[in-house]
Amino acid sequence: MNRGKSLAFLLVFAIVLGSLGVASAQSPMAAVKLVIWSQDGDDNNVVLAKQFEVWAEKMAPGSTLEVVQKETEVLRTDLLAAGLAGSGLPDLVLGPNDAIGVFEDAGLLQPLDELFDIAKYPYNIGAAQIGGQTFGVPTNAGNHLMLMYNKSLIKEAPATWADLYAAAKAVTEADPKIQGFAYNLNEPFWFLPFVHGFGGSVYDADGNMTLNSEAWVNAYQFVYDLKFTEKVVPEECDYNCANDLFKEGSVAMIINGDWAIGEYLDTEKSPALGKDNLGLAPWPALPSGERPKPFTAGKFISIPVTTKDAQLEAAVSFVTWLTTDVDAVKAFALGTGRLPAIAEVTVDPATDPILSASNEALATGVGMPADPTLRCMWDSVRPNLEGVMSGTVKPADAAEEAQIAAEDCLDQ
Amino acid sequence: MELSGLSGEVILNTLRQIGPLIIFVIVGVVLLEFGLYLFFSRVVKTKHALPYTLLAPALIALILFMIYPLVFNVLLAFSDLKRSTFGCYSPISTGGCELDHLYGFDYAIKNFTDVFFRIRNGEIIGWGRLLRTADSTFPVLLLRSILWTTTNVIFHFSIGMGLALLMNQKIRFKGLYRALIVIPWAIPGVIVGLTWRQEFHAQYGFVNALITALGGQPVSWLDDPAAAFVAVTFVNIWLGVPFYMVMMLGGMQSIPADYYEAAEIDGANPRQKFLDITMPLLKPIIIPAVTLDVIWTFNKLDIIVLVTGGGPQESTNILVSALYNAAFGTAATSQFGFAAAFSIIIFLILFVFAIVWIVSSGGLKEIYER
Numbered sequence: 128m129n130r131g132k133s134l135a136f137l138l139v140f141a142i143v144l145g146s147l148g149v150a151s152a153q154s155p156m157a158a159v160k161l162v163i164w165s166q167d168g169d170d171n172n173v174v175l176a177k178q179f180e181v182w183a184e185k186m187a188p189g190s191t192l193e194v195v196q197k198e199t200e201v202l203r204t205d206l207l208a209a210g211l212a213g214s215g216l217p218d219l220v221l222g223p224n225d226a227i228g229v230f231e232d233a234g235l236l237q238p239l240d241e242l243f244d245i246a247k248y249p250y251n252i253g254a255a256q257i258g259g260q261t262f263g264v265p266t267n268a269g270n271h272l273m274l275m276y277n278k279s280l281i282k283e284a285p286a287t288w289a290d291l292y293a294a295a296k297a298v299t300e301a302d303p304k305i306q307g308f309a310y311n312l313n314e315p316f317w318f319l320p321f322v323h324g325f326g327g328s329v330y331d332a333d334g335n336m337t338l339n340s341e342a343w344v345n346a347y348q349f350v351y352d353l354k355f356t357e358k359v360v361p362e363e364c365d366y367n368c369a370n371d372l373f374k375e376g377s378v379a380m381i382i383n384g385d386w387a388i389g390e391y392l393d394t395e396k397s398p399a400l401g402k403d404n405l406g407l408a409p410w411p412a413l414p415s416g417e418r419p420k421p422f423t424a425g426k427f428i429s430i431p432v433t434t435k436d437a438q439l440e441a442a443v444s445f446v447t448w449l450t451t452d453v454d455a456v457k458a459f460a461l462g463t464g465r466l467p468a469i470a471e472v473t474v475d476p477a478t479d480p481i482l483s484a485s486n487e488a489l490a491t492g493v494g495m496p497a498d499p500t501l502r503c504m505w506d507s508v509r510p511n512l513e514g515v516m517s518g519t520v521k522p523a524d525a526a527e528e529a530q531i532a533a534e535d536c537l538d539q
Numbered sequence: 540m541e542l543s544g545l546s547g548e549v550i551l552n553t554l555r556q557i558g559p560l561i562i563f564v565i566v567g568v569v570l571l572e573f574g575l576y577l578f579f580s581r582v583v584k585t586k587h588a589l590p591y592t593l594l595a596p597a598l599i600a601l602i603l604f605m606i607y608p609l610v611f612n613v614l615l616a617f618s619d620l621k622r623s624t625f626g627c628y629s630p631i632s633t634g635g636c637e638l639d640h641l642y643g644f645d646y647a648i649k650n651f652t653d654v655f656f657r658i659r660n661g662e663i664i665g666w667g668r669l670l671r672t673a674d675s676t677f678p679v680l681l682l683r684s685i686l687w688t689t690t691n692v693i694f695h696f697s698i699g700m701g702l703a704l705l706m707n708q709k710i711r712f713k714g715l716y717r718a719l720i721v722i723p724w725a726i727p728g729v730i731v732g733l734t735w736r737q738e739f740h741a742q743y744g745f746v747n748a749l750i751t752a753l754g755g756q757p758v759s760w761l762d763d764p765a766a767a768f769v770a771v772t773f774v775n776i777w778l779g780v781p782f783y784m785v786m787m788l789g790g791m792q793s794i795p796a797d798y799y800e801a802a803e804i805d806g807a808n809p810r811q812k813f814l815d816i817t818m819p820l821l822k823p824i825i826i827p828a829v830t831l832d833v834i835w836t837f838n839k840l841d842i843i844v845l846v847t848g849g850g851p852q853e854s855t856n857i858l859v860s861a862l863y864n865a866a867f868g869t870a871a872t873s874q875f876g877f878a879a880a881f882s883i884i885i886f887l888i889l890f891v892f893a894i895v896w897i898v899s900s901g902g903l904k905e906i907y908e909r
Contacts, residue, residue, distance in 0.1 A: 204867045207622075211875075213630035229871045233625040234634025313850070362741040363761050432633050499622070499871060506870040510672050513851040517762040520852070532671040535657075539621070539872045 158189030159441040165194055166202050166222035167426060170389055171463045175221070175449075178459050182445050190441060203229055206431075210235045216431040218442050223270060224254040224424040227263045228499035230431075236262045237430045242443045247451050248468050254424040257497050263427030264450050265468035267460040269385040270495075272320060272421040273488035276406045277399060280305065280379040284408030291380065291411045295359040298379040308359045309369040310382035312350070312516050315508040317382055320410060320419035321346035323493055329504050330496075336504060336537065339530035347515045347522030349413070354516060375399055382410070385485050388464030392481065407484035409491045423492035425468055503536035568596060615879035617647045622873040650880035669861040669881075671870075672853045681888075684837055684857040687772065691836045692829060694776040699783020704813075706784065707791045717788075724781040732845020735774045736761070739846070746770075761847060764854035771846045771855050775839065783828060790824040791817065826900050833896075834889050858885055 161179075165172050172194045179192035195217065197205060202222055209215040210233055220230070230236045238260040239245070245252055245261050255263035274291075276284055280298055285291035295307020311317045322328070327342025354360050361368065370387065372378035376399025394401035410419040428446050430439070449455050453471050460467045466474065466486055476483035495501075511529045514520025520528075575595050579588035618628065618641060626634030627641055652658060655677050657667040666676035706717055723731065738745045739760035747757040760770045798816050807815070818825075840860040843849060849856040849864075856864075862885065864870075866878035 200867070200869060203871060207625070207873055210625065210629045210632060211620075216631075229622065232622055232634065234629065234632030361743075362759055367737075368740065368743070432631055502869060502871045506868065507671050510670075510850065510852045513762075517759065517764075517851050519764075528673065531673070532668070535668055536671065536870050536872065539870075539874055539877075 155185075156187040156190075156441055156444065157437055158183075158187055158191075159437055160191050160193070161219060161438065161442060161445070162193045162195065162217040163219040163221055163428075164197050164202055164206070164217040165220075166197060166199050166226070168386065168390070169196060170393075171386075171459075172196055174459055174463055178449055178455055179445060181455070181458075182448050186444055186448070187441055192445075199223065199226065202226060206230060206235060207233060214433070216433045218430070218434045218438050219446065220429045220431060221266065221426060222429075224263065224427055224495060224497045225499075225501055227255050227427060227429055228257060228497040228501070230429065231257050231262045231497070232499045235431055237432050237434070238262060239264060239430065242430070242439075243447060244451075249470055250468055251423065251425045251494070252468075254494055254497060255427045255429075262497075263429040264446060265425040265427050266450055267385075267463075267465035268425045268468040269423065269466045269485065269489055270425050271423040271485075271489050271492045272317060272382050272384050272410075273485065274380060274408045274410055275373065275383050275387075275391070276380040276408070277373070277376060277378075278404045278406045279399070280376070281406070284406055285380075285411045287412045288414070292357050292359050295380065304377065306361055306372060306378040308380045309361055309364045309372055309378045311366045311369055312354065312360060312364050313509065313513045314366065315505050315512055316422070318346065318350060318508065318512055320421040320492075321349055321413075323420035324410070324413050324417050325349070325415075326417070329501065330498075336500065336533050337530070338504060338508065338533055339526045343526040343529070344522045347512070347525050350512075351515050351518075351522060355518060373397075373400070385465050385489075388481065388485060392464060402481060405481060407481060407488060409488040418491050421488075421492045422495035423489055424495040426465075500537060503533050507532035507536055571599075572596070612879045612882060614642065615875055616650055616883055617642045617644065618876040618879075619646045619649075620873075620875040621877070622871060625873070646876060647880065650877045651884070653877055654881050654884055669858075670849075670853045670856055670864060675853055675856065675861065677858075680856065680858045680861055683768075684859075687768075687857050688833055688836045690772050691775050691779060692832050695779040695783050695832055695836075696825075696829065698776070698780045700787050702780065702784045703787035703791060706788050720784055721781045723778050728778075728841045729845060731774065731778060732842050735770075736846050739770045762851055764851055767847045767851055767855050771843055774846055775836065775842050778842065779832065779836070782832070786824055786828045787821060790821045794820050822900075826897060830893055830896060833892065837889060838885070 163175070165175065167175065176192060176194050179190075183190040183192075199222065202220070203226055206216065206220065207229075216235070220226075220236075227236065240261050243261075243264050245264075248265050250268045251265050252261060255261055255265065274284060281294055285294050291308060298305050298307040319329075322343055325342040325345040327337075327340050327346065329336060329338070331337045354362075369378065369381045370383065373381045373383070374391065374397040388405075388407070391397045391400045391405050392402050397405075410421065412418050428450070430442055430446075434442055449459060451469055451471075456467050456469055456472045460472070461474070461479070461482060464482065464485075466482060466489060474482045474486050507529045511520060511525035511532075515522055515525045572592055572595070576588055576592040579585055579591050585591065619638060620628050624636070624638055626632040627636035627638045653667055654669070655667060656663045657665050666678065669675050669677060669680060702720055706713060706720075710716075737743070739747075741747055741757055741759045741762065744760070746760065751757055758766050760766045794817065798820075799812055802812050802816060837857075838859050840857070840863055843855055843857065843860050844863075847855040849860050858881075862878055862881045865872070865874045865881060867873070
């Protein structure tokens with residue numbers, strides 16, 4: 128009898144304990160107010176806010192997320208200023224991977240290896256790792272530049288640059304008001320793929336910055352020829368110029384990044400495009416047969432060192448869900464025209480030819496390191512690229528001068 | 540959540556966020572004033588308790604928003620604060636610190652020297668680069684800053700004065716003209732900069748469209764260094780003229796008409812009236828206006844950043860844009876210590892100018908002698 132009572136007691140105890148466990152696993156967290164500084168565009172931030180509401184309803188009812196949009200450089204300076212003051216940092220930061228290097232260098236980010244299952248992000252987690260530690264989890268893969276074309280003006284994506292010249296000239300001959308091709312001429316991020324295509328890189332095998340190699344000179348010469356020899360690009364063109372002309376149908380082909388796809392699919396914002404007219408393709412091949420290789424990374428969410436306790440618990444829970452839950456990834460990555468960063472979500476070419484083409488372009492890229500010294504390269508190349516594109520600096524001089532400037536920057 | 544567009548919900552949320560702060564400031568000021576009045580009247584027992592009380596908020600604001608930042612800036616000039624040493628100065632950084640001290644004369648000497656010279660292994664090897672290009676040295680940027688400032692101030696003054704003289708005449712629709720001329724002042728600088736950037740576009744901009752319509756050749760305004768400097772200077776002139784016009788017009792309208800009538804009786808021509816009556820009587824307005832304009836223009840970087848971004852090839856940068864770049868530029872070196880020293884040098888240049896200019900012109904003599 129006693130044995131029977133004991134068994135019954137143990138059984139009841141086990142059931143109660145088990146149900147407590149189940150209850151605790153499913154019980155929602157306390158409501159929190161999170162703040163995220165986001166470098167993403169407004170449209171994508173709206174999707175992010177909506178996703179938070181979905182998460183909060185299930186996991187922490189009553190929680191709110193304040194999304195503060197900050198342009199790349201503002202995000203960096205504001206975070207450093209808050210770090211110096213010792214307060215005012217957000218709970219989460221969403222931005223490109225090269226910002227992570229700067230924030231990590233300043234000691235303002237938490238390592239995330241113990242907080243997230245890093246193995247879940249097989250494609251691009253390396254772009255957020257510094258010194259063997261992880262400082263950001265990807266919301267998507269990509270951030271890569273590719274060829275984008277208006278199918279109503281160009282039937283088929285050019286496979287080589289020679290094809291692109293011919294197609295661009297044909298478009299302008301048919302209608303002089305339409306520019307054949309345009310891109311952000313003086314911005315090094317658009318120039319670096321050419322350097323990679325000619326076999327160059329930013330760092331040599333020993334990690335030293337090398338901006339004065341034959342590949343760099345060839346790349347400067349190539350973009351110079353685009354403007355002055357082939358004359359297939361406008362005399363002046365920055366990001367807004369190429370972007371606006373493409374959206375209104377005044378340019379047939381541009382080079383732009385995956386972040387713009389969502390906007391181009393929206394015919395209210397891009398009347399000349401939409402899913403019927405937008406075409407994506409990898410960069411056309413250079414005369415050597417190699418394609419220019421864009422930098423690839425993605426957008427990453429990082430957690431500042433000041434996010435603690437309930438805020439940290441909620442932040443980790445939300446970001447884990449946002450970046451690994453299949454439906455959430457589909458909504459936030461695919462839903463904003465970008466590629467997933469987890470293996471569980473794939474792009475089907477049959478149902479989503481646009482993202483499938485973006486994926487194809489992504490495969491031609493090279494990983495962008497999070498090293499903060501990369502910024503010295505951007506800064507040093509920019510004025511020299513401007514010199515080449517205005518015809519006042521020779522390609523060889525540009526490469527030599529960029530190297531000197533970069534070394535000077537690295538000393539600072 | 541509404542992020543694009545100013546909806547009613549956004550406005551309400553904003554009011555909810557700033558409302559408590561506004562109430563706190565109002566209640567705080569009232570309590571502070573009350574406390575100060577009691578202090579001056581009961582403790583200090585001065586008969587000037589009320590004036591002191593009324594002056595106190597302005598004095599506190601000056602200390603908080605001018606004196607404290609100035610002192611902090613000098614302190615920064617004695618530091619080695621930059622991205623790579625951020626861990627030493629941030630109370631929350633988890634980065635390490637390899638500095639053995641945070642502030643010192645050694646840092647100040649290095650910061651001030653780096654503004655002028657490039658030093659390797661303790662030896663000066665040439666002028667230091669304040670930006671990335673070889674000619675971004677202190678003398679080059681100083682000369683460009685002087686050229687930028689003098690060109691702007693001369694055109695601001697002459698066009699502003701000319702318009703003020705016109706507006707001071709009896710002409711029809713004067714109010715309308717005055718409103719039109721003041722428009723540049725009413726437009727936010729960001730919109731001015733971005734709009735003019737588009738208008739100076741070589742292929743699609745209004746400026747080249749006008750030039751070609753008049754039979755001229757299009758100019759690469761943003762690609763050619765000289766043209767870019769002309770473009771950005773033009774925008775700032777356009778922006779600065781209303782200030783002078785308003786100041787001069789106010790001054791002209793305060794000159795009694797009797798002086799001009801007396802001069803006419805004596806047979807003075809318009810040139811003589813302008814040189815012998817208008818200009819001398821406008822001097823107390825012209826001198827402070829020019830002083831302020833020189834300081835504002837010398838320090839004006841927003842139009843440069845927005846119209847040319849300092850380019851092409853950093854050719855439209857001036858000293859303050861190089862200073863901004865050192866602290867907040869895209870290289871993210873965040874050299875705050877160096878930038879603080881650099882800003883003190885710019886401050887000294889403008890301070891010396893202001894003293895020499897005001898004393899030599901005697902523009903404020905009448906005010907002091909009143």
